[in-house]
Structures are given as C-alpha cells and as structure tokens.
Amino acid sequence: MSELAKTYDPVGIEARWQQVWEKYGAFHPDPTGKGEPFAVVIPPPNVTGSLHIGHAFNTVLIDTIVRYQRLVGKNVLCLPGTDHASIAVQSILEKQLKKEGKTRHDIGREAFLELAWRWKAENGERIVSQLRRLGSSVDWQRQRFTLDEGLSEAVKEAFVRLHEQGLIYRGEYLVNWCPASGSAVSDLEVEMKEVDGHLWHFRYPLSNGEGYLEVATTRPETMFGDTAVAVNPTDERFAHLVGATLNLPFTGRQIPIVSDDHVEKEFGTGCVKVTPAHDPNDFVIGQRHGLPQVTAICKDGTMSSAAGRFEGLDRFEARSAVVAELEAEGLLVKVENYRHSVPYSERGKVPVEPLLSTQWFIKIEPLAARCREVFDQQGPHFVPKRWNKVYSDWLTDIRDWCISRQLWWGHRIPAWFVISETDFRHTDSTPYIVARNETDALAEAKVRFGAEARVKQDEDVLDTWFSSGLWPFSTLGWPDTDAPDFKRWYPTSTLVTGFDIIFFWVARMTMMAGAFTGKMPFKDVYVHGLVRDEQNRKMSKSLGNGIDPLLLTERYGTDAVRFALVREVAGTGQDIRLDYDRKKKSSLTLAASRNFANKLWNATRFALMSLGGDTPAQLGDPDPSALQRADRWILSRLARVNRETSLRYDHYSLGEAAKGLYEFAWNDVCDWYLELSKRRLNPGKNPSAVALADQRTAKQVLAKLISQINLMLHPLMPHLTEELWHSITAESETNLLALQPWPVVDNASLDDALEGAFEELITAIRVVRNLRAIAGLKPSQSVPVRFVTERADLTSILRQGIADIIALTRAESVVLMTPAEAEAMPVAKVLASVSGELQVLLPVEGLVNLEVLKGRLDKDLVKAEREINNLAERLGNPNFVDKAPPAVVAQCQANLAEAETQAALARKRLADLV
Incomplete structure (x- = not known):
C-alpha cells in the first residue's frame, strides 16, 4: 500500500474498499460498545425501485453524516432496508398473470403470495446492490424488510394496541379508489x-x-x-x-x-x-x-x-x-x-375515483395532538427551521387515515370476521374480532358468540405507510423494549429526507412513535431539496430528464459524484442543479470533482516520493521551534479548517464543508505549500546538517497535512481517502481510516496575523505571475520585480517572503520601494498592476517584443470596450431593466463594472509601454 499507481482508477479502488469494509464488519456496531449512540434508520426504498439521482443524493447526504459521526467517536448504527411496496409489486405480478390469461383469483391467495416472494427473492435486492455501489457505510447485517418476521409481528402488535385504545375502527367513508388496481390508495399514492x-x-x-x-x-x-x-x-x-x-x-x-x-x-x-x-x-x-x-x-x-x-x-x-x-x-x-x-x-396510472367504501381507519387527531403537545420539548427539530411550521401545520385539522387496501401482497389485517360453519361470506355488518393470531380470535369468538362460531380473516392488507410509520423503532426490536438495539439506539438521532414526504411519512412516524414509545423517533430531521436538471426542472419520467447515477459513477467515479452532489448544496433544504450535457453525456461539475480527486491523488504521490518511505507515525510531530514561516502558516490553516469543517458537519452545513475542504486542499496545500516546500524536501546533493534538519521538518508537516486532509475528506470521498490514507500511513487494511478518531484541533497553531500576512504574500505572487503571463514570458526567463507600497507592514511581509517570491515567480531580483522612490526611478517600459495598496512593476524592455505585446493589449482593450458597449446598451433599455429578474440585472451591472476595470487596466498598460 506504500505505492500509488501513476493514474487514479476509481472503479477498482471503490470495489476493493467496499469489499474490505464488509469483510471486517466495519459498520456493524455493538450495542454495548463505547461512545455516545448515534443512529440513522435509512428511509426504505421500494423493492421494485431502481436507483435514481434522488436516491443517490439522499444516500450520499446520510453517509456523509454517519461517517463523520463515527470519526468523532460515536457508536454509530446506520440501518438499511427496503419496503414491500404493496401496490407496485402486486401490479407487476398481475400484469405477468394477465399475459398468461390469468388473474390472481384464478391461482388463489397462497399461490399468489408464493409468486410474490419468489419475485422479491429474484428482483428485490436490485436497488440494495445499487446503493452499495455508492459506498454507503450501513450495517448490512442488520438489513430489514417491512415484511420480514420481526416487522410483521410489530405491525400486528401496533394494530391491536390502537384498536384496543379505540383509535382503529371500521366504517364507510369516501376514499381514493384506483379502478386499475382495485384498491383504496393513500394521498401519497395520488x-x-x-x-x-x-x-x-x-x-x-x-x-x-x-x-x-x-x-x-x-x-x-x-x-x-x-x-x-x-x-x-x-x-x-x-x-x-x-x-x-x-x-x-x-x-x-x-x-x-x-x-x-x-x-x-x-x-x-x-x-x-x-x-x-x-x-x-x-x-x-x-x-x-x-x-x-x-x-x-x-x-x-x-x-x-x-x-x-x-x-x-x-x-x-x-x-x-x-x-x-x-x-x-x-x-x-x-x-x-x-x-x-x-x-x-x-x-395504476388512471384517474382516481372518490368512492364510498367500508374500510379500516385510524383516528388521527388524538395521535397528532400528542405530537403537538411535545413538539417544543421533544421535537423533532427540523433543519432548516422553516420546516418546523410546515410539520406543525400538518398536524392540525387532520383527517382520519384509511389504512386498508384491497390487495394480497402486504401485512394482512389482523381482524377475523365471525361466521357460521356453513356460510363463509361476510358483509359490512358482520361482527369481527381483532387479535394477534387466529387462535386468539377463535377463542374470543366462541366466548362471545357461542361454541359453534367460526372465524375468517379479513382479506385486506394494511397501507404500506402503516408499517413504514413504525420503521424507526420496529427495525430496532420493538415491541421488545428490552431488545439491545432498541435500548441503545432509540430514539434515533437524525432522519434525512426530502421535503415532499414530511406530510405523509415523517408525521406518521412521529404519531406512531408517540403512541407506542412515548418518545419522538428522531432528534433532528434534515430536510434536503431536489436534484434539478440543467434547466432547473424537477427530474421526472414524464419529462425524460432523469439521470442514472450509476452511469455517472462509471464515468467519473463514485467519490466524484458524491463530492459534486454535496458541494452543490448551497444551503440546507435548497434544491441543487446538476449540469449535464445529455448529448455528450458529460458534466462540468462532475469533471471538476473528478479533477479534484486526481489532484488529491497526485499530491499524495508527491508526498510519498518526498517522504522516502517514512510514515506520519515514524516522523512524529515537528518541533515548533524548527518550523519555517510557511510551515506555521499551513498548520494554522489546517487547524482552522479542522475546526470549521467539524462545526459545518455538526450543523448539517455539508455543502459548506465540502467547499471549504476543496479550497484548502487545492489552493492552500497543493498550489502553495507543496510548491513552497519542494526546495526544502529536495535539498540537493551533499546537503548540510541544517538542510537535513529542515528537510525533516518539511516532511513532518507534509505527512501531517496529507493524513489529516484525507481524514477530514473521508465522509465525502470515502474510497479515495481510504486508499490515500493507507498509502501514506502504510497501515494494514484491518486498521481502517473509516474508524479513526477525528484529528484534535491544534489551537496553539492558530495565528490570525500570520494567515493574513501570508494571504497578502500569495496575492503579490499571483499578480507577478499574471503580469508574466500578459507579457508572454517563457518559464525560463527571469525578470526583475518591483513592489511599491506605503505600508511598512506590507513591506515587511514581502521582505520576509523574498526567497519564496523568487522561487515561485522566477524573479531575477526583488526590489521593495515606496511610491516616492518609484517616482525617482528612471523612466522604463514596464507592465504594472495594482492590488489593494500594492503596486507591482515588471520591467519588460529588452525581454519581450514590445510591438507584439502592444498588439495583444490592444486586442484586450477592443474586446473590453465591445463588452462595455453591449452591456451599457442592454442596461439602457427600459424593457430589460423593468422586466428582467433583479438578479439578472444585478449580474449585468457587475459585468459592466468588471469590463470597465479591464479596459482601464489595458489603457494604463499601453500607456506604460509608450
């Protein structure tokens, strides 16, 4: 693991680490284990489903959160599962039977259910295998299915208890009826x-x-x-x-x-x-x-x-x-x-018909009242907060919930009609008994109606949302409240969901939890937006604008897709727009994330070559007295980014965490520190003792940087960081990055003044590099550089950084002067630029063809003036200013100001060359 291939191959790396994580049970927690409990019970996708970009987005957000919580030392359970999807599965099977010229009634209930379980065994794990490919750090050993034995017992128990409390009743009311499926359907299925x-x-x-x-x-x-x-x-x-x-x-x-x-x-x-x-x-x-x-x-x-x-x-x-x-x-x-x-x-894909029908109902108001009463004390707390009111409003003036469905695939209603020995029919007025099993039902029927009484179970099944409403606690062992998982991880910590099912699922879970556990099922509800297409439209089958995330992972790598999705989250609860060229099947956003992955890969390869086989553990921490200015700057930045990232992860500001880590890794570390440290890491032949000591210090800082960057990025890009961390640390695969502790913030390294000073040094170097590019200088050409400023502190910053300036700009010499001293200098043809209170002069006479340079500057000026004319004409049009969105007008005004600045700069540079 101490060597990295020259080229980053995400597909192979991702598959290997997914196998390793499962092989060692990395995400299978012990309820008696150390650490504060943190649990997420993943919203169960339908067994009929296939992965779409919405699933991918939700899964990535969940995984980012739970991976971070593991790193900070919590005992994390992330529990996966699937929903039996009554109507969807039954529709598929009935279509298959129709092709054979049969109906479910032709083969009977028992044979139909055998067919359904066979279909589930063959097809129901498709979406699970797809979710695995996203690197979800869930406990697959605890995977649940809403029709498995334990959850089925929980459903029966919930139904019986609600009926005993007088909250479930049978009556004739108006329901949504689907003629195609021959069943009542819930509001969510309309x-x-x-x-x-x-x-x-x-x-x-x-x-x-x-x-x-x-x-x-x-x-x-x-x-x-x-x-x-x-x-x-x-x-x-x-x-x-x-x-x-x-x-x-x-x-x-x-x-x-x-x-x-x-x-x-x-x-x-x-x-x-x-x-x-x-x-x-x-x-x-x-x-x-x-x-x-x-x-x-x-x-x-x-x-x-x-x-x-x-x-x-x-x-x-x-x-x-x-x-x-x-x-x-x-x-x-x-x-x-x-x-x-x-x-x-x-x-059913047909218009719903409101019809009177005798169905089973839950009296919702008493359940909703409990949630309203405890909302301020127990929550759940919505992120962002604006969803608190949406949830609270939905719990008011709520209609009773029709929970019966005229289907065979699902949880059969635990109610038995009392019938005679010769007549197995029943009507809406036939008496019934609700019980946990047929034996109990028959015993009660004989007591109430005589020894000759017989019972027949209701043919209907429960609405899928009934079992889904129990999901946060039934999956943990309820109704056995002494179950180890229930005692350790209930209530759960966070629910991650889209805003579109707050009304139908989130509220039902809180109502059911309040009725059966007396506690809200989760502390926080992190509500995310939708993934929209390049035209800001919601993705849907009817529009044909959906994107298969697996195609994206194959092209760009899973970690690039994960990072791109999270980085695009502008704020909690906001929709994100994923640019995607459907003809070219490409995305600039995903390409940028893939480039970032390559950048991290190459930075780690550079570190491996520079460390010469030494690991962070072998090198140890650097001696503070041996640190150079660049070392102290990057360690201050590392400590600050560590603190900021941790706070952002804690407060679900995941997009901001991704952006901050990107800027730090790409700009501060790769673009600047690695460049500044190269000459120290390679002191040449026959280095002095001082150079060797300084080389070791640079190695120590570099090793610490690379290992901690990978650790902080792990929740976002788990496969890549696991690979890079193992390469730099040479740890065996049994010692996983996913289970390491989050790095302690080195508060002693924080230095606001140094960071500010270094930012000004970097700005000065950028200006010099930009002037060199304008002049068309070759990398091998050296040129004197003059910095002009009245600020004594800025002069001091630049003086301390002269060696870095020369190394990174190929300056022949660096001269620092005041404006008065610059005025006294002999007139020379220079390229000049101003940044804040600093003027940079680059004498170019004798180094470049001045006429060619003037021609290039003339073209820049013409281009800027053309842009100014176009924008000014647009802003001078009342129809545009009055009718265009304010944001568009503001952007146009900003572009005009920028074009005017560029034009003025081109004129000044031309004047300096006269």
Whole structure:
C-alpha cells in the first residue's frame, strides 16, 4: 500500500474498499460498545425501485453524516432496508398473470403470495446492490424488510394496541379508489396532473315546471349520484328556491335545493351539484344536510344501476353518452375548454375515483395532538427551521387515515370476521374480532358468540405507510423494549429526507412513535431539496430528464459524484442543479470533482516520493521551534479548517464543508505549500546538517497535512481517502481510516496575523505571475520585480517572503520601494498592476517584443470596450431593466463594472509601454 499507481482508477479502488469494509464488519456496531449512540434508520426504498439521482443524493447526504459521526467517536448504527411496496409489486405480478390469461383469483391467495416472494427473492435486492455501489457505510447485517418476521409481528402488535385504545375502527367513508388496481390508495399514492378538459353547463328543471337551475361540472357522468344542488345562503338570486326540488334528468328522482357556505356565489353559475358519494367536499356538504349517498360508479370504473340505461358503461364512455343525451334533451347550455387538475393513481396510472367504501381507519387527531403537545420539548427539530411550521401545520385539522387496501401482497389485517360453519361470506355488518393470531380470535369468538362460531380473516392488507410509520423503532426490536438495539439506539438521532414526504411519512412516524414509545423517533430531521436538471426542472419520467447515477459513477467515479452532489448544496433544504450535457453525456461539475480527486491523488504521490518511505507515525510531530514561516502558516490553516469543517458537519452545513475542504486542499496545500516546500524536501546533493534538519521538518508537516486532509475528506470521498490514507500511513487494511478518531484541533497553531500576512504574500505572487503571463514570458526567463507600497507592514511581509517570491515567480531580483522612490526611478517600459495598496512593476524592455505585446493589449482593450458597449446598451433599455429578474440585472451591472476595470487596466498598460 506504500505505492500509488501513476493514474487514479476509481472503479477498482471503490470495489476493493467496499469489499474490505464488509469483510471486517466495519459498520456493524455493538450495542454495548463505547461512545455516545448515534443512529440513522435509512428511509426504505421500494423493492421494485431502481436507483435514481434522488436516491443517490439522499444516500450520499446520510453517509456523509454517519461517517463523520463515527470519526468523532460515536457508536454509530446506520440501518438499511427496503419496503414491500404493496401496490407496485402486486401490479407487476398481475400484469405477468394477465399475459398468461390469468388473474390472481384464478391461482388463489397462497399461490399468489408464493409468486410474490419468489419475485422479491429474484428482483428485490436490485436497488440494495445499487446503493452499495455508492459506498454507503450501513450495517448490512442488520438489513430489514417491512415484511420480514420481526416487522410483521410489530405491525400486528401496533394494530391491536390502537384498536384496543379505540383509535382503529371500521366504517364507510369516501376514499381514493384506483379502478386499475382495485384498491383504496393513500394521498401519497395520488399524483395531481394538469389536463385539458371541459366544463359542461347544463340545466336541472325545477319540479314545479317554473324554470331551472344551471350547474357546471367537469364530470357529467357523476350526475346520477347527485342528491342535491347547493347555493350560497347570501345569494339573493336563489334564496326563494331553497327548499324546492329539481328533477334529476334520466332518473325520475327529485333532489332538493340546499343552502351551504361552501358554495362561492361568484364562481361559475353560483349553483353546485352535490354528489356525496363521489366528491370529498360534497361528502361533507351531504353530512351537514343529511343527504343520501348514491353510488353512481362501481369499483371497476363502470356505471352502477343508479345510472339507469347507462349502467355498465365505462365511466368515460358514459361521460360522452350523458353529454350527448343532455344535448338531445335540450338541457346542455354550453361547453367550455377547461384546464384543471385531476388526481391520478401513481401506480395504476388512471384517474382516481372518490368512492364510498367500508374500510379500516385510524383516528388521527388524538395521535397528532400528542405530537403537538411535545413538539417544543421533544421535537423533532427540523433543519432548516422553516420546516418546523410546515410539520406543525400538518398536524392540525387532520383527517382520519384509511389504512386498508384491497390487495394480497402486504401485512394482512389482523381482524377475523365471525361466521357460521356453513356460510363463509361476510358483509359490512358482520361482527369481527381483532387479535394477534387466529387462535386468539377463535377463542374470543366462541366466548362471545357461542361454541359453534367460526372465524375468517379479513382479506385486506394494511397501507404500506402503516408499517413504514413504525420503521424507526420496529427495525430496532420493538415491541421488545428490552431488545439491545432498541435500548441503545432509540430514539434515533437524525432522519434525512426530502421535503415532499414530511406530510405523509415523517408525521406518521412521529404519531406512531408517540403512541407506542412515548418518545419522538428522531432528534433532528434534515430536510434536503431536489436534484434539478440543467434547466432547473424537477427530474421526472414524464419529462425524460432523469439521470442514472450509476452511469455517472462509471464515468467519473463514485467519490466524484458524491463530492459534486454535496458541494452543490448551497444551503440546507435548497434544491441543487446538476449540469449535464445529455448529448455528450458529460458534466462540468462532475469533471471538476473528478479533477479534484486526481489532484488529491497526485499530491499524495508527491508526498510519498518526498517522504522516502517514512510514515506520519515514524516522523512524529515537528518541533515548533524548527518550523519555517510557511510551515506555521499551513498548520494554522489546517487547524482552522479542522475546526470549521467539524462545526459545518455538526450543523448539517455539508455543502459548506465540502467547499471549504476543496479550497484548502487545492489552493492552500497543493498550489502553495507543496510548491513552497519542494526546495526544502529536495535539498540537493551533499546537503548540510541544517538542510537535513529542515528537510525533516518539511516532511513532518507534509505527512501531517496529507493524513489529516484525507481524514477530514473521508465522509465525502470515502474510497479515495481510504486508499490515500493507507498509502501514506502504510497501515494494514484491518486498521481502517473509516474508524479513526477525528484529528484534535491544534489551537496553539492558530495565528490570525500570520494567515493574513501570508494571504497578502500569495496575492503579490499571483499578480507577478499574471503580469508574466500578459507579457508572454517563457518559464525560463527571469525578470526583475518591483513592489511599491506605503505600508511598512506590507513591506515587511514581502521582505520576509523574498526567497519564496523568487522561487515561485522566477524573479531575477526583488526590489521593495515606496511610491516616492518609484517616482525617482528612471523612466522604463514596464507592465504594472495594482492590488489593494500594492503596486507591482515588471520591467519588460529588452525581454519581450514590445510591438507584439502592444498588439495583444490592444486586442484586450477592443474586446473590453465591445463588452462595455453591449452591456451599457442592454442596461439602457427600459424593457430589460423593468422586466428582467433583479438578479439578472444585478449580474449585468457587475459585468459592466468588471469590463470597465479591464479596459482601464489595458489603457494604463499601453500607456506604460509608450
């Protein structure tokens, strides 16, 4: 491990270290181990899923956090798992059966579940293997599945306890129904889509024959479920009609006119058809007025018997037929084009139908109330804080949760209907018993209903979000509160999640945890944004703008992708934009991260060659009295970056941590310190004792730098840093960087004044290098350099750094002078530049072709003046200034100021050469 290949090969390195980490159980913690507990239970992806950039982003953020917490000495558990995804898996299997001309009912429940488990065994680990490739430092030995035995027992226990508390009940209410999957679906499984539709206006005749009311709807087929027409109580146009009745076309039924505050009298016709069995708002109106509930659409999406002659038609076929009949009857007033939102089943890919259905529900308000009561004391605490209010608001005015699904794949509801020995059917009124198993259910049935009683388990399964709501504690052994993992790591420490599931998952976990553990399931909720494409659009299948992260890792390396994603996080909770050229399949952001990885690789190779086989442990710490100025500067910077990085990791400022480490490693270490130390590390033939002592000091500083940089970068780039750290330390693979202690901040090395002085020295060197480039000097050409300043302290800084200036600028000589002394100098053709209170003069006469140089400066001036004219014209256009976004206008103004500065500088340089 003491040698590094000339070229960095991320694929081979990453695969090897992933195997090593698992081989030695690096991330399999002992609940009795030392250190403060820190736990993250990873949001379980669906077993049907495949890795997308959102998964990658979430996984990288989690792994950055947990790897850092290990380094600071905590006993870290990062627990992975997958969700059984009831609807998704069942949809896949039913499509397979359909190709064979079968349905699940043809093969029966037992055979269907055998098929499902077989499918899971063959396909369910795909996303897990993909997540492994991102280098996730999770405990794969503790991996859980929401349908595994332990979690299934937890689900049963939770259901029974909630039922015993009177919080679970069975009743008929309006639910989201997916005709394609034949099941109720949760709000999270409903996707609102903007569609181009129509608004149909038609007449309902008054029963007394004295006119009509006009209503408008986007769903004419639901008219057969109408049981009233509502108007606003303050609408004088219809006040005299409240209490009268209307004839519902095609049905022979009469429906009343009611007044209700829900109706907006200024919207549409001011009259609203009320269909309690097919619309959530109408359902509430119906309850207020005691209206009957008429189901016009069946669960398979066809019209019911209430639709009369339209019975049996598909709901959308019925729509066209009803409109045609209304027009034929002279009841259709007009049709308007209308763009509106329609709820679609995410899995079934069809519009959801609000339907009355007997389902199992949880009374949410008591659970939400507990969370509201402890929010200020127990949290969870959201990062950033603005999500506190979003979470708190969602816990208010919350509807009961429909938890039953008409599926077979999932947690079967632990309820048994009491039936007779000869009749295995049950109805909505059949008595039932909730129990932990069939034996208990049957025993209770015999006690309550007689010795002849029989039981049959409910066919339905629980909403996937029910088991997901238990995830933070069921995975740790609950309901066994004495389980070692539960006692050690519950409550967990941090949840990392996107903002889009705060309402559906985060809140459900806190409610379930409050009910069963009395504690909130996590201390912090770190909310991140979305990964957007190069046009700032959300990535989606419909837009076709998604990016496969595995393709990126193959091209750039996993660590480069990880670093790029985290570095782009401008602030906690902000979306990030990932530039990606789809034609070239390339990204400047990822290329920059890959270049950074190469930079670290080459810096470590340089260190290995310079250290001559010595390791940091062998070299030891440098003697403070032997440190040169550059050593003291870089050690001060190292201590400061260590402190800043630790604070940023602690406060979830991961993007800032990445940026700070990048700047330090690339600029301070590679661009400056390595260059400054080269002549000390290679003192030449027959070096003196002093030179050898200084060489050892430079080695000690270099070894410390490289080893600590890799340690601090490890949470972001784990594979690369593990490889480089082992190379520089020559440690065996059993002693892993991932398990090392975070370096102690050397506060004694911090020196604000020295860092400020060195920054001014670096600036002066940069200016000289820039002037050399403008002059077109060859690297071998030496040129005298003059620094002009009135500041005595700056003169002192430059004087102490003359040897460094000469070494890094190839200066023939360095002269320090005041402005008065510069004025007294003989007139000479020079290139000049100003930086703050420092003027740098570079005499170039006799060293370069002045005419060629003037020509180059003329071109620079013309380019700058053209830019000035274009920008000034743009800013002089009122349409641009008034209508463009403020940020665009501000950037244009900044570009103009920069162009004017460049033009002035070019003119000054031309004047100096005259």
